Amino acid sequence: MQSDIGFLVIFMPVLYAAILLAYGLSFFGSFPTIDRIKTPLLIGTVLVHCVYLALRTLAFDHPPITNLFEIMTVLAAAIAVGYTYIELRTKASTTGFFILSMAFGFQTVSSLFIRNQYDIPAYLRSMVLGFHVSAALLGYTAISLSAAYGFLYLMLYHEIKSSRFGLIYNRLPNLEMLETMSHRAEVFGFVALGIAIVIGVLWLPRVFREFSYWDPKLVGTLVIWCLYAAELSAKKRLGWQGRKTMIISLVAFGFVFLSMTVINLYLSGFHSFH
Amino acid sequence: MNLFSIGISHHSASVDVRERMWLSADEVRSALARLKERYFHECVLVSTCNRTELYGIGTGPAVDEAELTRFLIDFKGASESVQGSHFLPAHATGAVNHLFKVASGVDSMVIGDIQILGQVKDAFTLARESGTLGPIMNRLMQSTLHVGKRVRTETSICEGAVSVSYAAVELASKIFADLSRKSVLLIGAGETGELTLRHLVGKGVGHVKIANRTREKAEALVAAMGGTVVDYERLVDALCTVDIVVTSVNSPTYIVQPDDVHRVMRQRSHNPLFIIDIGVPRNVNPASRKIDNVFLYDIDALSAIVDRNLQKRTAEIPKVTSIIRQELVEFLRWHNSLQIGPTIQEFREALEDIRVQEVAKNVNRFKPEDRELLDLVTRRIVNKILHQPTTVLKQGGESPGRDSENIQRVRALRELFGFSGNGEKKNEA
Numbered sequence: 001m002q003s004d005i006g007f008l009v010i011f012m013p014v015l016y017a018a019i020l021l022a023y024g025l026s027f028f029g030s031f032p033t034i035d036r037i038k039t040p041l042l043i044g045t046v047l048v049h050c051v052y053l054a055l056r057t058l059a060f061d062h063p064p065i066t067n068l069f070e071i072m073t074v075l076a077a078a079i080a081v082g083y084t085y086i087e088l089r090t091k092a093s094t095t096g097f098f099i100l101s102m103a104f105g106f107q108t109v110s111s112l113f114i115r116n117q118y119d120i121p122a123y124l125r126s127m128v129l130g131f132h133v134s135a136a137l138l139g140y141t142a143i144s145l146s147a148a149y150g151f152l153y154l155m156l157y158h159e160i161k162s163s164r165f166g167l168i169y170n171r172l173p174n175l176e177m178l179e180t181m182s183h184r185a186e187v188f189g190f191v192a193l194g195i196a197i198v199i200g201v202l203w204l205p206r207v208f209r210e211f212s213y214w215d216p217k218l219v220g221t222l223v224i225w226c227l228y229a230a231e232l233s234a235k236k237r238l239g240w241q242g243r244k245t246m247i248i249s250l251v252a253f254g255f256v257f258l259s260m261t262v263i264n265l266y267l268s269g270f271h272s273f274h
Numbered sequence: 275m276n277l278f279s280i281g282i283s284h285h286s287a288s289v290d291v292r293e294r295m296w297l298s299a300d301e302v303r304s305a306l307a308r309l310k311e312r313y314f315h316e317c318v319l320v321s322t323c324n325r326t327e328l329y330g331i332g333t334g335p336a337v338d339e340a341e342l343t344r345f346l347i348d349f350k351g352a353s354e355s356v357q358g359s360h361f362l363p364a365h366a367t368g369a370v371n372h373l374f375k376v377a378s379g380v381d382s383m384v385i386g387d388i389q390i391l392g393q394v395k396d397a398f399t400l401a402r403e404s405g406t407l408g409p410i411m412n413r414l415m416q417s418t419l420h421v422g423k424r425v426r427t428e429t430s431i432c433e434g435a436v437s438v439s440y441a442a443v444e445l446a447s448k449i450f451a452d453l454s455r456k457s458v459l460l461i462g463a464g465e466t467g468e469l470t471l472r473h474l475v476g477k478g479v480g481h482v483k484i485a486n487r488t489r490e491k492a493e494a495l496v497a498a499m500g501g502t503v504v505d506y507e508r509l510v511d512a513l514c515t516v517d518i519v520v521t522s523v524n525s526p527t528y529i530v531q532p533d534d535v536h537r538v539m540r541q542r543s544h545n546p547l548f549i550i551d552i553g554v555p556r557n558v559n560p561a562s563r564k565i566d567n568v569f570l571y572d573i574d575a576l577s578a579i580v581d582r583n584l585q586k587r588t589a590e591i592p593k594v595t596s597i598i599r600q601e602l603v604e605f606l607r608w609h610n611s612l613q614i615g616p617t618i619q620e621f622r623e624a625l626e627d628i629r630v631q632e633v634a635k636n637v638n639r640f641k642p643e644d645r646e647l648l649d650l651v652t653r654r655i656v657n658k659i660l661h662q663p664t665t666v667l668k669q670g671g672e673s674p675g676r677d678s679e680n681i682q683r684v685r686a687l688r689e690l691f692g693f694s695g696n697g698e699k700k701n702e703a
Contacts, residue, residue: 156448174450241545242566
């Protein structure tokens, strides 16, 4: 099993590079064969990724959520699964190159630095923690997807407004669909983050003696959650639509990215496990 | 191959000449029946508003172009306005090449016209129903449809709107996801405006509203297309309730100002508004374009889209030509293989005839007990003579890329041994 995992650590980024290449070629050029095989290839990659995660869980006797690089591969898988779901639902496969490049990035960084870790505290084997971390990861993945669709929306918006019709115009789905995708992903992310926060606040104080409500990760996530709550309610109550909301989404995501990077890298609390 | 084609198209004749030569489905059926009776083993007639073309496999070695032209003109009773010089002929490979070009849209008036493939398909269906589609035309039809399909999937020659009204519809479908849930307001009842509205309705736009200075005109249009009439004086209010606006009013001043649009956008919670201004002079102040979620296009912007799309289509022609070349080679290869078989058979039959004749002539010179041997020996001689040329011909037919060599061999053999025709008849039987 060890050697299988070792192989998959190297093989996963190669697979993601291959699907990225396929989606890139089919976005920027015209290759009927690649158009046909890219979705099966993506589904295959997602399955292999699931096998990889399952093998890691079995081999090291804990879900792969105990350190940053384990989390990154889970994040990559979550993005790939989320995108596959969207592609199969909407039949629009042209956004794949942009979304999957995030999965490729996370998987590559993860594969470069990931270590085989057997030695972890007992609380990290808990199922409740599994739910907590899964919900948080799903939440952040959905928010990332929402931002990616927001970004594509703005690119297309700009092309249509300025009458410069290029690849983006030809290949992307319409503005309304991009907006809907972005919005749905945001709502999903908001709910998932809410669940993560509730589980965390109820469960964490019982397990960690050093638990503090001023933990940076908790505060950061709460701020982010409130930000999205405000944005979603503004959309609903004030009827905000189109370009402005997409910019707000992107700004919010920028804040998420910055705050999470700073919190993970520079601030430490009970909430970091690596 | 004695495939022959003759036709009239926008290259050779103006619309008033072409329309005189247009044939309805019934006319095509009756013309095909007569053509088969007089001139062709197999024939197909393609008739659209831009072309009327006849493709056929002649019964004789050569087809009389002038006679066929006369037949077609007389059939339509159009000798006053149509002349023989309006028709352009093509032969053999040239005719196949022409048909492939027609089906792929590169020969169309507007490059990449997507309707033509369907019309060609219909023409072949009519020919099949009329019993004028034999094995060669049948194969030609398959190849033609294959060319059309490849051109559509492998090139982008059919992509992009090439008329102002379609460009507007295309833009609408890049902004909105589901047009059936959107509504459109037509201001003014100009021709292009109405055409754009018709295209939008064709694309399934949910609701139509029409405003016009003369209310009766708007009412007449609503009667024809459905929808509701809106007061021309309350135009700006109507903008709050629709998603797409098509305006083509004759007015010296702007009928919609940026302030109006600002107010409208606030009222409609910044729901995207797509304005197609085809009025000249323009109806909507272009400064409105700067407002968020407002997509304003005037006639020049739309024409620019059309021009760009046409350029893109033109740039795809080399790809199409290359597909046509590949399919042409494939068709010719099939056609040659068709000829090799019958030629070998004829060759064999010719030598066998000679052998039988000579044996019959001289059989009495042999003793009765030797006659069986005589038959055997002569048969062996003939088989030995046949062996080498037959093998070479068969090998040539099986190896790709040697079509011209094969044609030469078959032709030389037929000439040297005086075989008539071209071997196609045998395969048809």
